Amino acid sequence: MLPESFNFMCPSKTGSGFRALDQLPSDLVAINASHPLIITDKYCSGKYTKTIENAFKCSEMTLGIYNGIKSNSGIETVSELAKIYNNNGFDSIIALGHGRIADIAKILNIVVSGKPDDLKELAGVDKITSPLKPFVYIPVLNSDGREATGDAYLDDEISFSSNFLMPNIVCIDPRIITEESPYKVINSAFRALTIASESYTEGDNPLSGAYEHIAIEFVMTNLKNVVENSYKEKKRFSKLNLDTTESKERICLVNASIMSGYIYSNKPQGISEKLGYAISKKCRVEPGIAMGIVLPYSLEYKANRKNYDLEKFMLPIAGLDIYCSTPAGQRFDSAIGQIRYLQNEFYSITSTEVPRTLEDAGLDESMLSEIAKEVACDDYHEATCFFILEHAFYGKPVLP
């Protein structure tokens, strides 16, 4: 049944697949931009500048490229970029890469769309009230989706959240989605899976349903192949990116991450997501991996406690045919089983680099109560959080 009220919005246009970047010049013109500044880091600029340049050939556009973003770039970088942007008369921003690159690009957009001293005033949630400059995001394989959200972090004190920060265009091109380390790929994919699954199992919002479904299905059907391929011995021409199946699988994962970003911008954070962030601060595990560990247990808890009918969860997890041929009572358990199966596989494929449980992750058991206290909220009391964490620690299913 539908909820009493529900809503959804995604202001971004997604273009994904073969020659996506070639469409970018005309898409930019359509949003009144013709002189973009590309923001990226040394790694991406070294690897992808030529591809981007080729896509803009014949467009008669001049591009600026700044490749000085580092993981600790902050307000000085924003100021430097603002000077470059204004002195050269740029009219739009393209972020190429992941994480910090998108944060800085979004904050630059706030600065160049208004007065420089706006930053402090506009910090917080929904303080920006009008559209900013055209902003394009070009993801890479380890983009975790946060880049496509309306969130931007400057430092521990100042962060921004507004739909106006979401990209106008997300351009997913196979030439940019090249291989990455399996650990990073799993981290991004599990983050996407967690956000999408928690949203999918929380009420029945048909407006966001498509994004959730796709993110879940794409991760479940492609992640294992992408991870396995990165261990395969490379063929002679692999650099040319000729294998379209492999490239398609990677594209699917990036689609999942980007969709999770869209979902994230419309929903409050789920419990696994919160726990994942808290856990990653206490031990050497990335947030996405930690979310993935917690996810099956928190979903089982949800299925038991609220008497939710979570049988439908198997549809995106296993696909239409398997969903329909599985008897109704077995669907939820079987779906959770498939997530666990993936996790156990990764544990062995990556030679234990990707943990199955919080114990594997090297978390100290004494930390569980601290994390539970930190994350506790109205819906999930401290005891509940602890309960979920404890099960995730030992890898012990939550029985009805």
Added chain:
Amino acid sequence: MHLPEYYEFCCTVKTVAGHDVLESIPELLSKMNSKKTMIITDKGVELAGLVKIVTDAISENIEIGAIESDVPPDSDVRVVNNLSKIYVKNGCDSIIAVGGGSVLDTAKGVNIIVSENSDDLMKFTGAGALKRKLRPLVAVPTTSGTGSEVTSVAVIADPERNKKMAFSSLYLLPDIAVLDSRMTLTLPDFLTSQTAMDALTHAAEAYTCLSKNPVSDIHAINAIKLITENLLNVIKNPTDKEGRLALATAANIAGMSFSNSMVGMVHTLGHSIGAVCHVPHGTCMSILLPYGLEYNMHKTGEYTGELLYPLAGDKVYSKTPKSKRPEKAIEYIRDLNQKLCDATDGRHPVCLKDVLDRDGNMMVPEDKLPEIAKTALGDGSIFYNPEELDFDDILKVLKFAWSGEKLDRSLWIHKNSFKNQESL
């Protein structure tokens, strides 16, 4: 899931849905810095008392600068110009469009004029003519079918130049679509069934035509599911609020689906029957949908087969062997049409010869079919249909749809390559 080599998806509209969500309009408008709004609607909507529900929901924060209800059934540039003057004169800074397709098209036209500060709409036709965001526009649909609250096109007639101006731009999308169950509660049964079948057709065509993509696919499946689970109930219990909201939502997501993946021959033929014989759009859709799916089956049977899940449910889907699913899905659509026909005392016809006007005259005489076929060759949606269609093909399909007989696919066996079908 089918992932095309390349796809695009975009719907910038914020959709707000529920049983009393009209009340959130003032807050949403304030967030867009609007203070004084103009309500654009038509006489029918006003007479049904729907405008009052909207105005009652608008609180003190937002002033209503004007309520204009003289939108004709086909949007007209003179009305657009006239309303624009009122908008400016009354100092409005946003629009709430309450109604169906023509009200929204009119509102989109007004919004172009007042935002671009121009008096000539003609300048903004064609691709890429609009380059920046327009003023705030809120759409409140009063039927559950067209999905025009999430489409980026508008058609406005210019009777003096004897032209129809077509506008297409992502900037035409409303900022907000408000789906409130109260807006469709009083929609008569036959309109409910027609418009719902229009939405179902949007979804089915989006799922089977050339521009299908993951997002449009899942939206389509979900829309069809909502419709098949609720439509007959709503026809029997018109005041079923839950069901009404489900249908409105279905129309909305089906609209997002087809506006990103486009529609094919069902719309090609339907638009033409509408143009030549003035049959309501939804009626054409419900009659033609099975034929469109049948005609394309050798190319898209696999996709049609997958529609059996939302049409008939998981049990029927898993029981039916893969090769039988396409036909079974089409059977379910025919069956749904027949049930709707029975439930509305024949006001939901299942073949073209049964379509009657108010006086009981046949609206689509058989001798009009060639003219319809000719018109269809000039409809843009023909590009997106998976299989080629020439004049003879269209005429043959129309003849079957006229009599209500199932399409005899063997007539095309030599023309179309049926290879894919054999492997099914």
Added chain:
Amino acid sequence: MGNFATLQPGGRPLVRFYLAFMLWFVGRAIQAAALVDPNVRKEFNDLPDDFSFSLGAAFNGPQMAIGKDSNGKVKYLGKNSNIVPQVKITIKSMEALFLLFTFRESTPVANSRERMTVEGNLSHACACVRILDIVQVYLLPKPIAKLAIKRYPKWSLKKHTINRLLINLRAIIGF
């Protein structure tokens, strides 16, 4: 400011030359087909007098235009025609036009991937696309043409041989 640089992507002279040649050839082939092929002639007859349409790439890419003169004669108008075409088919980038003319993406596929825009009267545009389809069948060998259109037509032997030869010849020598 060692982190900042300006890029001037420039053009693709060879691609442009190839596309300009292909457009020239297709344009002249349409002019020839209007004389030789009854279906093409009929499509043109149904279009209004002084009708014209153009096909080309965005950002000042190569273009070609075809038009009917006041006597209803179909003429290839070249690339720099001063007439504003009534139907304008624009491929969003030269790269996409290159995909189209190297037969890696067919017209329906390019359209479904949103790589082209059509401006002007849509029903006239439909006729233009049908004309282009027929001409492609004349110009391309069957295996390639089959990829370029939705349904390969069943034509008589005469159409496949004599008409094909005539259209190709006329396109090259230009009358």
